[in-house]
Amino acid sequence: MVESVSEPASESATRPPTAQQFVLAEVRRAITSGELKPGSAIRQEALAERLEVSRVPLREALKTLEGEGLVSYRAHRGYRVAELSMADLREVYRLREILEAEAVRAAMPLDDAVFAELEAAQALVEQAAERGAVEEMARANRRFHFALYEAAGMPRLLRIIGTLWDSTDAYRSLYYAGADNRRHVLAEHRAALAALRAGDAEGAVRWFDRHRSAAVETLAAQLEG
Amino acid sequence: MVESVSEPASESATRPPTAQQFVLAEVRRAITSGELKPGSAIRQEALAERLEVSRVPLREALKTLEGEGLVSYRAHRGYRVAELSMADLREVYRLREILEAEAVRAAMPLDDAVFAELEAAQALVEQAAERGAVEEMARANRRFHFALYEAAGMPRLLRIIGTLWDSTDAYRSLYYAGADNRRHVLAEHRAALAALRAGDAEGAVRWFDRHRSAAVETLAAQLEG
DNA sequence: ATCAGTCCGACTGGATCCAAAAAGTAGCAC
DNA sequence: GTGCTACTTTTTGGATCCAGTCGGACTGAT
Incomplete structure (x- = not known):
């Protein structure tokens, strides 16, 4: 070098x-x-x-x-x-479900700066999805989610969620490789964002739950087959 | 040496x-x-x-x-x-509340081996409490709780809870130093154990929540005053 | 041919040495 | 007296070297 x-x-x-x-x-x-x-x-x-x-x-x-x-x-x-067994993958997603729900609830109500960041990140996700840029989409997606989780003001929670994301990053790119999956991601993000704008934390939590479920079920099918 | x-x-x-x-x-x-x-x-x-x-x-x-x-x-x-601010302490306990509830639910129903371990640990806690052996009580207490959490069969969850415990260990001994606090611990353990025996996960979760609340509030009062 | 024991090579674990960065100190100018 | 700068000291970061352990290959016997 x-x-x-x-x-x-x-x-x-x-x-x-x-x-x-x-x-x-x-x-x-x-x-x-x-x-x-x-x-x-x-x-x-x-x-x-x-x-x-x-x-x-x-x-x-x-x-x-x-x-x-x-x-x-x-x-x-x-x-x-490290190898991730199917059980590990499901555990990670279950823990994310619990912890990210907490983060979303703690982050409410959101201030304007957070909305601005969420929208900026979402715009990047959309662009990347359109171009099929998998790596870039993964980065933008992470930025979108963590903009929200950071707003919770819980540093330890943020760190734990971060390590859970890291441990499954290799699989996430696999998920984004499918065009159908990318469409799902966009729709779920938009729906969650709409719920957040309406101040509806529980609605957003439900959309994020669907978001994860779709990912883990698709991955499970892919990895087992 | x-x-x-x-x-x-x-x-x-x-x-x-x-x-x-x-x-x-x-x-x-x-x-x-x-x-x-x-x-x-x-x-x-x-x-x-x-x-x-x-x-x-x-x-x-x-x-x-x-x-x-x-x-x-x-x-x-x-x-x-590392220094724990009051906000950190509360965050740790909030995360424990969420994660340990999940562990308890996932651990149900408990098999005989787990009950045996829980009772053995509880006996040690009682003995240590009676003698005012703070360090020993902390160890036995941890054994009691983790016997339950291990039964959930979720290694990552177990690990996260473990690190949360570690980060507040120094404070826990402080809590056990009070005779009143030790009595509380025993009563709460017994109540939670009874709920577990009855197969009542939610009852046990509520008792553990009280268990933690008592600890964190006492500590907060002590540290702020 | 299979298996036990031994030896050797490869790799990790740890100690020492050197380089670089930060903190503390002294001297100087103003 | 105060603030800046240059230098010294302290401490951390990294490279190299040596020791210890593990696993596999080889040898020999059954």
Whole structure:
């Protein structure tokens, strides 16, 4: 890799101030994008070399990912990319159902800034869906949901929901790959947004529940078949 | 430290197979027991020396604790023992309310082995309470609650609840220090257990809610005053 | 041919050393 | 006396090196 001396911000966005943060972001991306396959062993030396750092920051990043459940670890055997069983997938979605409902309720009533952010994010989701840009849609979708969850003002809840999302990110892109699914997402977002505008928290919660159910059932069918 | 060659199990229980696991357990204990005070900086060199390991395994243990929210971290400034604001404390208890209710419902109906474990744990809680053994009571109490939550068969949920407990462990001991509080705990446990025996999940959930409310309100009064 | 035991290679775990960043301190100008 | 700057100290971040463990391959016996 060519390292510019005077311009540190050469590659995508600014590179984090420490190697472990850089590695953390990079490995998380590789896992959630499916580039590193579930169940596969992580060879520290090889991966560290590929990222041009030593094993020390890599190991610290892996410890963080272990805490998030993205990798599993056994002493003297190293790290593996975590595998999600069907039971795990359903558990994650069940927990999201409970926790995101709480977040939505706690976020109400929403102020104008939140609505603005929700609408901006939704516009991006729509654009990406139209173009079939799966990765971009996943990003915009996350921004949409988390704009709402952040408004709850519950940092720990936000963090937990975030880790639940991370652990299923690889599957989410799979879901967005279907054009029908993308249409569903848009319709559900719009309906939830309308409920939120009407100040109807329970209505929005119900739409988000449908939103998740549709995703998990589709994925379950796809993965089992 | 004197290391026996033939008998590795010299100090309390068997020492973990890796230094980082040993350090993790030790630092977690020090934080949850209040030995390391909230807000204080963690000097890696000093702490590593005290535990007779190098900074590397200590740093990996701290990364794990960061994931659990027991310490906070800022690049180039190091780790600090996390401070719980009143808002944090209330958020933790609110999340526990939601998640533990889910665990109780999912655990029903309980089989005999779970009842046996619950009763064994409760007996220990009663004994410890009578003797005013705060630390021991905290341990037995945790065993009681988690026997129930484990029965839900939801590993991620169990883990999340565990981290929420960890983050408030230091306060829990404070609560148990009051004789009145200990009496409350016993009564609430007994009532919840009776509801569980009757197959009444919602009744048990209500008792656990009271259980937590009593604790958080008492603590709030104590900490604000 | 199968299985037990041993050995060797590969990989992880940990210690030490070095680099870089932040915090503290002293000196200087105003 | 105050505020800024340069320098020193302290502490964290990272690289390299060594030790310990695990798993598989090889050997030999039954």
